[in-house]
Amino acid sequence: MNSSSATELDPSALVADLRRWSEELGFARLGIARIDLAPDEAHFLDWLRAGFNGEMSYMSRHGLKRSRPAELIPGTVSCVSVRMDYWPEDAADASTTLGDPSIAYVSRYALGRDYHKLMRARLQKLCDRIEDAVGPFGHRVFADSAPVLEKALARNAGLGWIGKHTNLIDREAGSYFFLGEIYVNLDLPAEPSSSAHCGSCSACIPACPTGAIVAPYRLDARRCISYLTIELAGAIPVEFRRAMGNRIYGCDDCQLACPWNKFARPTAEKDFAVRNGLDAAPLVELFAWTESQFLERTRGSAIKRIGYERWLRNIAVALGNAPTSPAVLESLESRAQHPSALVREHVHWALARHSEPAPSASMPLDHPHA
DSSP, X not given: OOOOOOOSOOHHHHHHHHHHHHHHTTOSEEEEEOOOOHHHHHHHHHHHHTTTTTTOTHHHHTGGGGTOHHHHSTTOOEEEEEEEEOOOTTSOOHHHHHTOTTBOEEOGGGSSSOHHHHHHHHXXXXXXXXXXXXXXXXXXXXXXXXXXXXHHHHXXXXXXXXXXXXXXXXXTTBTOEEEEEEEESSOOOOOOOOOOOOTTOOTHHHHOTTOOEEETTEEOGGGOHHIIIIIOOSOOOHHHHHHHTTEEEOOOHHHHTOGGGGGOOOOOOGGGSOOXXXXXXXXXXXXXXXXXXXXXXXXXXXXXXXXXXXXXXXXXXXXXXXXOOHHHHHHHXXXXXXXXXXXXXXXXXXXXXXXXXXXXXXXXXXXXXX
């Protein structure tokens, strides 16, 4: 971290300026957190011991630096935490899209521009304004880009509480927002930590299609559709494929079920507007994309990071769950000899699904969490 030469700092006045500057840069809210995360560290280590991180080895790669900001970035004293809303106002209704198995569902945060670079650039502009006001100071910006317990820090900064689905919730804005942080070596007045307001509500738990919320505040990522469609590199476990439905990139079900999201506001950020009609695109249309079309149409999008192979893998599963039709069968058969063994396996599974006899009224249906 850069050394600080800031002198005669008025911390309260600076925080007031930070709030104003952050709004001008498009952030919905800003708060200041202390960096003591001992209780969260214990919870995080217990989560890792349970193996709930699956193949996300990066979650344990940095040891305790994730929960100890001053060890990750020496000199850190405070954390500036910000929130940016992402729900695109022009997107097709999420529930309607989920209810049409011939249409692809993409998590609403990923319909527009990739937030990582946008958030980091805005945070750096905020740092530039701080430096103009107080002189050189030590800092580092983050936007889901380093080992940071961002939800715990945001809670400590008063931006919301961690809900039973493990996402951050604000009682006035729901949970459809990104988080970003600036570690600073400035001693700034911290906010009161947010209190929890889930109460007896547990709507998010049964809403999860694959039963990934195994207990309140405890998520087994290995069962989570966001993990399965984005983080998992290999084959999607067969036991989760039917429950994935038409979700090809991420999942919003636990948030859609949360009553606090009736207060969520659409984003004013134009970069998060829907691109390439991905809010309600036919599965067969997306499955027909060539690799060059995929790369071109996902340029600047978070979706690009999964690569073309996983893109086809995910859509093959969704096509396996779609109603049988000549178009669906033709689409799948067109990829049955794909060069990728991963793609071929998921296509063959999907085709086998369409050859199954329809269940009779007397036959029990699969458990939704199977």
